[in-house]
Amino acid sequence: MLTRMSPATSEQVSEPAITVLGLEKSFGPVKVLRGVDLVVARGSIVALLGSNGAGKTTVISILSTLLRLDAGTARVNGFDVATRAADVRESVSLTGQFAAVDEILTGRENLVLVARLRHLSNVGTIADDLLRRFALTEAGRRRVGTYSGGMRRRLDIAMSLIGNPPVIFLDEPTSGLDPEARLEVWRAVRELVAGGTTVLLTTQHLDEADQLADRVAILHEGRIVVSGTPEELKQLLPPAKVEYVEKKPTLEDVFLTLVGPAANGERR
Numbered sequence: 731m732l733t734r735m736s737p738a739t740s741e742q743v744s745e746p747a748i749t750v751l752g753l754e755k756s757f758g759p760v761k762v763l764r765g766v767d768l769v770v771a772r773g774s775i776v777a778l779l780g781s782n783g784a785g786k787t788t789v790i791s792i793l794s795t796l797l798r799l800d801a802g803t804a805r806v807n808g809f810d811v812a813t814r815a816a817d818v819r820e821s822v823s824l825t826g827q828f829a830a831v832d833e834i835l836t837g838r839e840n841l842v843l844v845a846r847l848r849h850l851s852n853v854g855t856i857a858d859d860l861l862r863r864f865a866l867t868e869a870g871r872r873r874v875g876t877y878s879g880g881m882r883r884r885l886d887i888a889m890s891l892i893g894n895p896p897v898i899f900l901d902e903p904t905s906g907l908d909p910e911a912r913l914e915v916w917r918a919v920r921e922l923v924a925g926g927t928t929v930l931l932t933t934q935h936l937d938e939a940d941q942l943a944d945r946v947a948i949l950h951e952g953r954i955v956v957s958g959t960p961e962e963l964k965q966l967l968p969p970a971k972v973e974y975v976e977k978k979p980t981l982e983d984v985f986l987t988l989v990g991p992a993a994n995g996e997r998r
Contacts, residue, residue, distance in 0.1 A: 745808055747772045747897050747928035748793065752802035755788055762788050764952035775929040777943035784949045786932035790899045794824045807896055822897045823890035830886060833875035837866055837885050840874060841892065848893050860888040864918055880911025884918050898922060900931035904938060916941060
């Protein structure tokens with residue numbers, strides 16, 4: 731469990747929040763990571779984009795010290811993940827693919843519990859501030875079992891902020907959410923970066939990476955095949971030619987034209 735975050739040294743602040751060089755990881759005969767290189771600047775959000783099985787979660791697990799690397803080096807907040815694992819854990823927070831909230835407790839009780847486990851003072855104030863920050867104040871005294879998917883995810887992200895970790899890993903933060911809930915989570919992620927937090931997120935959704943990320947790294951077959959800003963990556967392909975195609979009316983068009991405003995719920 732995370733504890734109070736130690737103040738960053740000038741040396742830590744001067745280097746990137748995350749630096750990965752030649753990262754390799756195998757599970758038995760299967761080589762999942764084959765030399766991953768990645769740099770994440772402080773106060774930015776980088777999206778690690780890839781299909782299922784590309785190795786995204788494996789990268790996050792190594793960076794958060796849940797898995798050991800086989801080869802290469804990785805530093806988070808200035809600490810080597812292999813030799814300074816305890817310092818790395820004090821510097822980061824991880825939000826997995828499924829919201830890790832207690833459905834029996836209220837939203838506020840979830841936040842208070844985590845703050846107490848991290849040995850912080852003023853736990854009530856911390857909980858209330860986070861509820862307000864993530865637009866959950868009115869729902870804060872309701873059981874989490876009554877929350878929507880987007881509300882649970884926002885609460886989960888709020889819990890990850892307790893202790894002010896400088897680096898947050900979001901592993902597929904909108905997995906299984908409906909479009910409205912995804913927008914709620916996107917707003918929450920933007921709030922993190924606006925507050926100076928560094929975010930590394932994994933996603934399969936191209937629009938999510940386009941909407942949120944300062945930079946995008948595409949992971950394929952265990953390697954980063956390309957990285958850059960969303961606009962830089964879009965310029966790798968020539969612009970598509972758009973040809974005029976005559977649109978034939980649909981039955982819906984015919985129906986609305988013949989029936990008129992009544993079809994849109996208006997009464998005569």
